[in-house]
Amino acid sequence: MTNTKTDRRDFLKGALVGTSVAVTSTMSPTSVAASTQTNNSNTSSENQAYLFLNTSEQDFIETVINHMIPADDLSPKGTDIGIHYFIDRALAGSWGKGDRLYMSGPWKKGLPTQGYQLPLTPSDLYRVSIDQSNKYCVEKYGVNVKKLSSIQLEEFLLNLKDGKINFPEGPPSKVFFTILYENIMEGMFSDPIYGGNKNKVGWKLIGFPGAIATHALDVEKYFDKKYTAPMFGISDLS
Amino acid sequence: MSTKLKEVDVVIVGLGWTGGILAKELSETGLSIVALERGDMKTTQDDYSLPNIRDELRYVVRQELMQNASRDTLSARNNPTQEALPVRRLGSFLPGEGVGGSAIHWSGGTWRWTDMEFKIRTMYEDRYGKKFIPADMTIQDWGITYAELEPYYDKFEKVAGVSGKAGNINGTIQVGGNPFEGARKNEYPLPPLKTILSAKVFEDVSRNKGYHPFPRPSANASQAYTNPDGSHFGACQYCGYCQRFGCEANAKGGPQITVIPIAMTKPNFELRTHTWVTKINKDSNGKKVTGVTYTNLKTGEEFEQPAALVLMCAFAFNNVHLMLLSKIGIPYDPATGKGVIGKNYAYDTGVGANLFFEDRHFNPFINAGGTNTVIDDFHGNWDFDRTQAGFVGGYIVSAGHNTNLPIGYRPVPSGTPMWGSKWKSETAKWYQTAMSISTRSGVLPHRHNYYDLDPTYKNAFGQPLMRLTFDYQENEFKLDSHGANVVNQMVQALNPTKSSKATAVKRSWNIVPYQSTHSTGGTIMGTNPTNSAVNKYQQSWDCPNLFILGASVFVHNSAYQPTGLVGALAYWTADAIKNKYLKNPGKLLV
Numbered sequence: 060m061t062n063t064k065t066d067r068r069d070f071l072k073g074a075l076v077g078t079s080v081a082v083t084s085t086m087s088p089t090s091v092a093a094s095t096q097t098n099n100s101n102t103s104s105e106n107q108a109y110l111f112l113n114t115s116e117q118d119f120i121e122t123v124i125n126h127m128i129p130a131d132d133l134s135p136k137g138t139d140i141g142i143h144y145f146i147d148r149a150l151a152g153s154w155g156k157g158d159r160l161y162m163s164g165p166w167k168k169g170l171p172t173q174g175y176q177l178p179l180t181p182s183d184l185y186r187v188s189i190d191q192s193n194k195y196c197v198e199k200y201g202v203n204v205k206k207l208s209s210i211q212l213e214e215f216l217l218n219l220k221d222g223k224i225n226f227p228e229g230p231p232s233k234v235f236f237t238i239l240y241e242n243i244m245e246g247m248f249s250d251p252i253y254g255g256n257k258n259k260v261g262w263k264l265i266g267f268p269g270a271i272a273t274h275a276l277d278v279e280k281y282f283d284k285k286y287t288a289p290m291f292g293i294s295d296l297s
Numbered sequence: 298m299s300t301k302l303k304e305v306d307v308v309i310v311g312l313g314w315t316g317g318i319l320a321k322e323l324s325e326t327g328l329s330i331v332a333l334e335r336g337d338m339k340t341t342q343d344d345y346s347l348p349n350i351r352d353e354l355r356y357v358v359r360q361e362l363m364q365n366a367s368r369d370t371l372s373a374r375n376n377p378t379q380e381a382l383p384v385r386r387l388g389s390f391l392p393g394e395g396v397g398g399s400a401i402h403w404s405g406g407t408w409r410w411t412d413m414e415f416k417i418r419t420m421y422e423d424r425y426g427k428k429f430i431p432a433d434m435t436i437q438d439w440g441i442t443y444a445e446l447e448p449y450y451d452k453f454e455k456v457a458g459v460s461g462k463a464g465n466i467n468g469t470i471q472v473g474g475n476p477f478e479g480a481r482k483n484e485y486p487l488p489p490l491k492t493i494l495s496a497k498v499f500e501d502v503s504r505n506k507g508y509h510p511f512p513r514p515s516a517n518a519s520q521a522y523t524n525p526d527g528s529h530f531g532a533c534q535y536c537g538y539c540q541r542f543g544c545e546a547n548a549k550g551g552p553q554i555t556v557i558p559i560a561m562t563k564p565n566f567e568l569r570t571h572t573w574v575t576k577i578n579k580d581s582n583g584k585k586v587t588g589v590t591y592t593n594l595k596t597g598e599e600f601e602q603p604a605a606l607v608l609m610c611a612f613a614f615n616n617v618h619l620m621l622l623s624k625i626g627i628p629y630d631p632a633t634g635k636g637v638i639g640k641n642y643a644y645d646t647g648v649g650a651n652l653f654f655e656d657r658h659f660n661p662f663i664n665a666g667g668t669n670t671v672i673d674d675f676h677g678n679w680d681f682d683r684t685q686a687g688f689v690g691g692y693i694v695s696a697g698h699n700t701n702l703p704i705g706y707r708p709v710p711s712g713t714p715m716w717g718s719k720w721k722s723e724t725a726k727w728y729q730t731a732m733s734i735s736t737r738s739g740v741l742p743h744r745h746n747y748y749d750l751d752p753t754y755k756n757a758f759g760q761p762l763m764r765l766t767f768d769y770q771e772n773e774f775k776l777d778s779h780g781a782n783v784v785n786q787m788v789q790a791l792n793p794t795k796s797s798k799a800t801a802v803k804r805s806w807n808i809v810p811y812q813s814t815h816s817t818g819g820t821i822m823g824t825n826p827t828n829s830a831v832n833k834y835q836q837s838w839d840c841p842n843l844f845i846l847g848a849s850v851f852v853h854n855s856a857y858q859p860t861g862l863v864g865a866l867a868y869w870t871a872d873a874i875k876n877k878y879l880k881n882p883g884k885l886l887v
Contacts, residue, residue, distance in 0.1 A: 127716035133725060154359060161366045161385040163754065169382045172375060172807040176382055220715065240715065248703040249354035264721060265728035267662055267703045270351035273534040274663040278491045286660050286729070296348035 107144050107254065111151035111182060118205040119189045120146055124243055126212050134260050137243070145246030145255030155182035177230050181238060188235035191226035192219070251292045262290055270296055299590055299599035305329040308589055308604035310574045310619070313398020314860065315846035315867040316610030317552025318456075320560035321526075322871035326879065329565050331602060333572040333591055336395030341554065345543030353702040357541045362402050363391045364612070369756040371614065375768040375805045376745055377631060383754045383762060389807070390814040391541070392612040396570065397553030399612060399814060400860075404540045404666030404699055405516035405549055407459045407864070408857035409450045411479040413679060415439040417853065420679075421689055430689060434772065435634075435641055435742045439852050440824040441833040443479045446865045449872070451483055453864030454514075457550030458522050458530045460667065461485035461514030475511045477677030490519045490533060494659050495732035496670035499696030502787045508672040513695060514861075515667020516550030528555040539666035540700040549666065571595050575758050577607055577623040579840065585883060586625070586843045592758065605882065606842050606874075609820075613848040617748050617819030618763040626820075626830050626839045629747050631766075637830045639749050641742035641818035642765060643854035646773040647692065648781045648801055649735030651708050652793040653727050660729060661701035669697030675783065676738075676856040688775040692738040693856045694783060703728070710795045734787055736780030736799075739815075739854030743770045748819050768805050777801035815859050817851035834873040834886045835866060841885045844870060 109117055124137030124146075134140065149155055157180035169176040177184065192215075193203040200211050207215060218224045220240070222233030246255030248262070250270065256262065262269055268290040277286070306328035309316045320332055339345070355361050364370075364387065372381035393399035413420060417436050421429055430436065454461075463484045464474025489512035492500065496512070503510040517539070518530040531546040539549065547554050560566045571594040578587045578601065588603035609616045620626060620638050629640035675681055676691030683689070708731040713723045740746075751764040781799035788796050823829025826838035835850050837843040846867055848859045877886050 128721070129718055131718045131721065133718065133721045157367070159360060159363075159365050159367055159386065161370045161383045163383070165753065167380065167382055170375075170379065172805050172809075173373060173382045173384075174388060174807075174809045175385050216716075243716075244707075245354055245358060245704050248707075249358075250352055253354060261703065264725050265703060265707070266725075267728070270348045271536065271662070272347055274536055275532065275534045277660070277663050278493060278535055281658065281660050281663065283494050283658050285658050286663070291348070293348045293352060 107141065109144070109147050111155065112147050112185075115193065115203075116185065116189050117143065118203075119192065122205045122207075122212065123216070123239070124246075126209065126216070127243060128247065134264055137246075139257065140247060140260045141251075141255045141257040142243055142246035145249070145253050146242050148254050149242060149245070150182040150185055156180050175234065177234065179230060184230060184235060184238060187228070188226065188230060188232070191228060191232070192235075195224055195226065252294050259290055259292060272296070299601045301601045302603070304588070304603035304605070305331045306604065307331070307606045307608065308333065308602055309608045309610050310577075310589060311335075311398065311609070311611035311615070312396050312552070312557060312568065313393070313610065313612070314400050314552050314864055316608065317397075317556040317560070318864065318867040319608050319610060319846065319871050319874075320566060321556035322868070322875065324560045324563040324566040326875060327565055330560075330567070331604070332560075332566070332568045333574055333589070333602070334396050334568065334570050335573045335594070336570065338396045338568070338570050339401070339543065339553070341543065341545060341547055345545050347545050350542055350545050351536070351538055353538075353704050356402075356538075357700075357702060358704055360387060360391060360541075362393050362395065362541070362543065363387060364394045367757075369758075370762060372751040372754050372762050372764045373808050374764070374766055377766055381751055381764045381766070384808050388809045389812045390816055391811065392615070392814060396557060396568070397551050400551035401543050401553065402541045403549070403551075403860065405457075405459075406667065406858035407454060407457060407461075407514050407516050407861040408855075409443070409446075409479050409481070409865070410855055410857055410862045411677065412443045413677065414853070414855050415441050415443065417689070425684065431770075431772065433744045433770070434689065435744050436689065436853050437823060437828055439822050439833065440829075441822065446862075446869060447479070447482060449865040449868040450861060451481070452868050453861065455486045456524050456526060456528075456555055457516040457864060458487060458518040458524060458548075459485050459514050459516050459550065460487040460490050460512075460519040462489050462512055464511060473511060475671075475673050475677065476509050477673045477679075485514060486524070487519045487522055490515065490517055490665050490667050491535070492670065493664050493668045493697060494657065496668055496697035498732065498791065499734060499787075500670045502790050503670070503672050503694075505790065506787065508674045510670050510672050513667050513669040513671045513697070515665070516860075517665045517667045518548045518550070524555060526555060526559055528559070530554070533665045535663050535665050535668070537662040537664050538700060538702070539664075542700075573758065574611075574619060575622070575760060577609070577619055577625060577843065579623070579625065583625075584840065586840045607844075609843065609845040610847065613816050614748065614763060614765070614819060616845050616847060616849040620820055620830070620845070621748070621750050621763065622760055625837065625843070628749055631745050631747055634744055637821065637826075637828070639747045639819055641821050641852060642746045642748055642767055643742050643817045643851070644740045644767065644806070645737060645813040645815050645854065646740055646769060646777055647735055647737040648777045648784065648799040649733050650784050650788050650799040651710075651731055651733045651797045652788055652791060653708070653710055653731050653795040655726070655730055655794040657730055659698060659732050661698045661706065661731075664698040664701070666699055668699060669695045671695040675779070686775060686779045688772050688779065690739055690741055690772070690776060690853075691856050692736040692776050692780045694734065694736050694780065694787075696732060696734045698732065708733070711797055734784050734799075736777070736784060738773065738776040738780070738856050740769065741772050742818060742853050769803075774801055774803055815848070815854060817848045817854045817859060820845045820849040821852045822850040823852065832886065834878075835870045836878075836886055838885070842883050844874070846870060
């Protein structure tokens with residue numbers, strides 16, 4: 060099987076970087092599909108555990124994502140899609156530590172049009188904001204985020220979204236919500252190699268086909284028609 | 298402190314489209330050339346190949362191919378009364394980094410700007426009177442003409458592999474093309490890309506309204522192609538991962554698959570990657586440049602590279618930054634309107650509407666960078682009377698999907714909750730059944746939209762960040778208002794299941810959401826040294842052995858995307874250097 064996978068990868072590389080157009084007719088999406096079906100289950104056996112979030116932060120993230128992405132007839136709940144692991148890995152990795160973020164002072168509040176102006180890396184922002192969120196909820200509801208009722212949690216999240224919650228020790232709660240929400244959507248819709256979108260649940264929800272090699276013949280084939288060919292993640296094609 | 302290297306004939310700062318074109322053209326003269334590129338060298342085979350190039354998180358969200366803001370960024374504010382703060386994370390614009398520059402990740406839109414841009418002040422004053430142009434709108438004629446540039450547009454279109462349909466060949470209007478374009482000598486080198494459903498819907502409604510739809514000319518090869526230099530292109534695969542991505546099919550025109558590999562075969566051309574130019578050096582009287590100082594990013598060592606001719610080919614605002622840091626030319630002062638370096642920053646504006654058709658299948662993941670259909674009836678069409686609308690310039694209107702990947706693109710009707718089961722069902726329902734129609738205008742320059750050096754913030758080299766002061770003005774609001782009306786009439790005619798309304802809003806520029814990487818101006822072109830930084834050959838008025846190439850020389854921005862003009866001007870300048878400047882080096886070209 061290893062040989063088959065290597066051969067296919069080399070084929071894809073060689074074919075598409077080259078100068079020939081013939082490639083489009085020799086490699087239909089369905090023929091690639093047939094040869095990769097057997098590998099689709101590989102990702103589910105992967106070991107997963109937290110790298111960065113502490114136990115109380117894990118509780119917060121799991122509670123929030125399972126509220127925002129509940130189990131219903133369209134998808135399993137957020138933790139069954141791996142969104143908590145996606146966020147944890149993002150925070151543990153270079154992005155969470157401030158990669159590509161200009162981090163020199165002085166630090167000013169700035170205007171909304173001037174964007175992110177906090178002296179916090181994304182992982183620091185999560186750490187202080189989850190702590191502040193729990194303190195806020197204990198004060199307002201008598202319990203931390205994990206123990207809120209569904210109605211209370213909905214209210215808390217809507218207030219967080221609208222910037223109506225004041226974290227007395229900073230940072231602005233809306234800044235935290237924006238990044239948290241973006242990360243949850245990333246965990247729902249990014250390639251499964253990052254730990255979220257498990258079993259391509261997010262892509263199946265909307266019918267996004269993923270890491271397709273070519274759609275050259277699909278413009279006509281699926282013109283105003285429902286797309287039905289199989290979907291692929293990067294690991295299916297690696 | 299810095300090690301002085303042996304002098305070369307030419308040093309090129311930045312190796313994207315402009316640097317690549319100049320490298321290729323000048324390498325044929327036998328001159329010794331060194332190109333300095335701050336990023337690395339990536340190749341299609343190693344870096345843009347399947348399956349890893351199909352990664353929205355890595356390339357779109359985490360911006361892998363873009364300038365790294367942690368090392369150098371800009372500070373920004375909306376007007377001179379505000380305090381500028383650093384753009385800590387790139388958002389509104391995304392300049393690329395590395396060999397190939399932003400051409401690695403562009404969509405390929407390639408337009409010919411005409412005399413409506415180059416003679417903007419004369420033409421508007423003649424037709425509408427002097428008072429029609431707002432007092433603070435700092436537009437001026439460029440000093441170059443469409444007729445001069447026509448052969449160079451043609452050359453660039455052929456080199457970049459542009460797919461399109463001519464609308465005007467030698468004055469004869471062509472069916473299916475843009476009837477408002479400048480007269481061309483030749484058809485596009487490649488036929489148009491295939492028409493996807495959203496583009497077709499737009500084409501039909503535009504034609505019914507009496508407009509003139511045509512496929513957007515784009516450097517996405519609609520079929521396998523070998524350009525006049527012998528560079529090979531594969532055919533576009535309509536993969537849906539174009540903007541922000543390198544192209545595994547070599548179907549997207551870029552210098553890294555065309556001019557740069559040719560230059561690199563020449564023994565007199567040397568590329569040094571991972572080199573960060575911190576300064577252009579001048580002689581003691583400031584009348585010529587003597588070379589550049591740079592840091593080798595692999596070792597941290599500083600070098601001085603002397604050169605007889607210096608070509609500034611970095612991304613538009615990085616060219617301006619180096620001019621300000623090197624103290625070449627007089628910095629622009631918005632209070633007096635005097636000075637030129639930093640003057641006339643311009644950008645894009647536009648409005649749009651979402652249309653939701655519950656019975657249609659747009660398949661928003663099947664498209665190319667250029668699968669848009671466009672109308673130019675309110676921009677290139679000089680017969681469109683601007684008297685009532687009251688704006689200078691114009692807008693194009695277009696529709697078609699391009700790189701609509703699911704982290705960033707999940708259209709839902711307004712009022713949809715942001716999470717929960719209802720969010721899920723609406724997201725599932727509309728992802729494949731939505732399209733949008735939008736306008737695009739160039740921002741016109743204003744006396745308070747400019748660059749200078751930030752007084753507080755520094756980059757990784759201890760140099761001041763460049764400060765950008767920019768906001769939208771009344772002219773943009775008028776463009777957006779008129780465009781919104783046209784879009785909304787189309788939406789009404791199409792009668793979708795649901796829709797949003799295009800709405801012009803008086804708003805301030807926000808650095809956060811991506812808008813466009815079409816930042817223009819700062820070292821503008823003009824007819825004399827008091828109104829411009831460079832002459833029509835992109836040659837510095839102050840130091841004639843310095844040329845500044847790219848969109849920083851644009852006097853204003855247009856509804857057309859910039860790269861067609863950037864490429865044509867690069868070939869025009871290469872020709873001027875080869876055939877005129879080198880016969881009499883160090884002199885201003887006339």
